[in-house]
Amino acid sequence: MIKSITIVVAAMSCVGLAMAQSYPSRPIKLIVPWPPGGGVDTSARIIAQPLAERLGQPIVIENKAGAAGNIGTAVAAQEKPDGYTLLMGSLSPNAVNPHMYSNLGFDPVNDFEPIALAYTVPCFLVVPAASPFNSAKEVIDYAKANPGKLNYGSSGIGSSQHLATIMLQKSTGIDVVHVSYKGTGPAETALVAGQVDFMVDNPASFPFIEAGRLKVFAVGSPERNPAKPDVPTFDELGVTGVHTSVFYGLMAPAKTPKEIVDRLNKELNELLQTEEMRTRLTKMGAVAGTGSAEDFRKYLISEIERYGVIVKSAGIKIE
Amino acid sequence: MDIINNLVMGFGVAATPMNVFYAFVGALVGTLIGVLPGIGPVPTIAMLLPLTYGLPTVTALIMLAGIYYGASYGGSTTAILVNLPGEMSSVITVLDGHKMARQGRAGAALCVAAIGSFFAGCVATMVIAAFAPVLSEVALKFDAAEYFSLMVLGLISAIVLAHGSVLKALLMTLLGLLFGIVGTDVTTGVARFSFNIPELVDGIGFVAMTMGLFAFAEITTNLERTSGQRELLAEPIKRIWLTWQEFKQSALPILRGTFLGSLLGILPGGGATLSSFASYTVEKKIADDPSRFGNGAIEGVAGPEAANNAGAQTSFIPMLTLGIPSNAVMALMAGALIMHDIQPGPEIMTQTPELFWGLIASMWIGNAMLIVLNLPLIGLWIRLLNIPYRLLFPMIILCCTIGAFSSNNNMFDVWVAIVFGFLGYIFAKLECEPAPLLLGYILGPMLEENLRRALILSRGEYTVFVTRPISLVMLLLAVGLLILVILPAVSKKREVVFQEEE
Structure with a gap:
């Protein structure tokens, strides 16, 4: 009995490994919960092309817009966690909307497997x-x-x-x-x-x-922005607590195999370190993300908490 | 002359065989998707965007721009032939264009649309080349108060659109205003009439609504008739070309439409939309016999089509001079620029002049392509109408459903289209025109948004609308128009009274 369980477990982990090794074997869908054009769509398009080249499979962007990103994000949450559906996560649907909408359609923390922070842009x-x-x-x-x-x-x-x-x-x-x-x-x-x-x-x-x-x-970021090194931070000016950076990050539905998440994290991080990507991001005032999938999860959770306080204090409620 | 030098440089960039080829491809793709009901330029450009990454920036933009005005032209073809406007601007073309088609004058309607668009496109491009920087400053003079007054003017002209009962047109406009209320209120962020349905937070989709009101409703009403009576075209097509008489009738409306369109197109947010309405209103008002409008008046196609195309061209101005996308297509093109490592903004013109002037020169080339492409195609399009209804109707329904779905990649929009199909059927039975409803639907939210914004900025002072000169002029125009609409009615009543006394 115990033996057979071990075999099954061993077989399963082999399958997982095999999956990660052969991943991706077909095109990947990247859901952008916003219409074409605009910040999130642009962020997805900037990373999709070179990332696809690295993975050897095309990444197809699917715009599922509506309700400030909620509709597409909810759709992504329901997709099969096999690494072939990803979500371009961003500030509004993933950290702010949970505090403003009563019928979100997804759980910002438990429904997703954060993969990697692509970049942030401060205000x-x-x-x-x-x-x-x-x-x-x-x-x-x-x-x-x-x-x-x-x-x-x-x-x-x-x-x-x-x-x-x-x-x-x-x-x-x-x-x-x-x-x-x-x-x-x-x-x-x-x-x-x-x-x-x-x-x-x-x-x-x-x-x-x-x-x-x-x-x-x-x-409004803790450090000065590389694109505008002469502009002081709010903190330097004695105005504390004004930190707002819009973030863009790759996410997957919850329970996506860890091997796949790590693979994507590694590829995206390597991509972000390339010279070409660095210059492009700096020009946009963006700060490339670094770190593991776990770092991104921690970042997400702290952003959700921080904006919860702000939204509540301002009394914003959409629905 | 700077402009001449710049244009020479622009043509040097745009007239390479490769760029001309891509301008042609863009115009062709644009025309084809424009003709397919419901499938607009936004999903097409979004889909084709990855294909342009490998192209040089100018070439990519030239192709995308070609798709944009190709689609706006192709949309008129569907509007005229099958009474189905693919976008806001062709709602007006339906009014007289489809009536012309029913009278067997589809060829003339398509022809005048092509010529009007070509002429307007050329003139508007010239306007961009000569005055883009100046005009973008004019656009900046438009504050909330000015936009509000412009919308008032637009709404009042909606009444003029009616060719039947003024009361029905008024009620349809009001109904449109009510539909426009659905969605998130810009000022407070509250979702109104969304009934906890996330899809309604953004309001009712325009494409889905039009597909329902026009396509589904039209087909349903037609199916009701026995096969002998079914009509898209009552009479056989007589000619493809314009008669001299029709040409003469269209010349001035095209000129006026071009002027109006070029002017309104520079205003981001609604300017280009209003231009075809404005042109129709003007033509109907100055016509010797306004009753011809809505019954196949060629001026009602010529003017708005010219205005629409001129507006489509000049709406590039805010994008090119300020980097501000004035509509969804422009936003995508701005995204394409970022993809090519160019930050769209006020410096495009000085930092990458070859891009700026190349694009302008390509507009000319693109417009020439469109007319070269479309005049011979008119014969082909008309033949589409000979397709038996049992094939044509399912085809239209299929396209519309895809169009509604692809606007947000969401089934919800298809359901919306079906609901509006039922509504449209009822409207058809009651002989109510859907065009004023759409105008109310588009203008209503903008009217409200700008009214409240103007009042926030003035801290509740209502006098802003009359103390600001541009706003005052537009309100006066609106009052003038209202008087013009009411006067004939008054004089007619008096005639009736006098007759009774006799």
């Missing part, structure tokens, strides 16, 4: 070029002296821009008015045109900074 405090402010301190001082006077833009309720500004408000006690737009594009247009006073925006605003249409004062 930057930016103002229009014509703005009278010349530093983060000037913006904050003015906002303190004139409560409810300044407007800030965001790409929507619960967006990284919105949450980062809430962190800034909590840290400094300023009172500023939120003007929500339908997406980053319209929000940035309004900022460039001076219709709102400032925004804590992701690096999508870099081209405007380079063209001299926006001024950048601070970055």
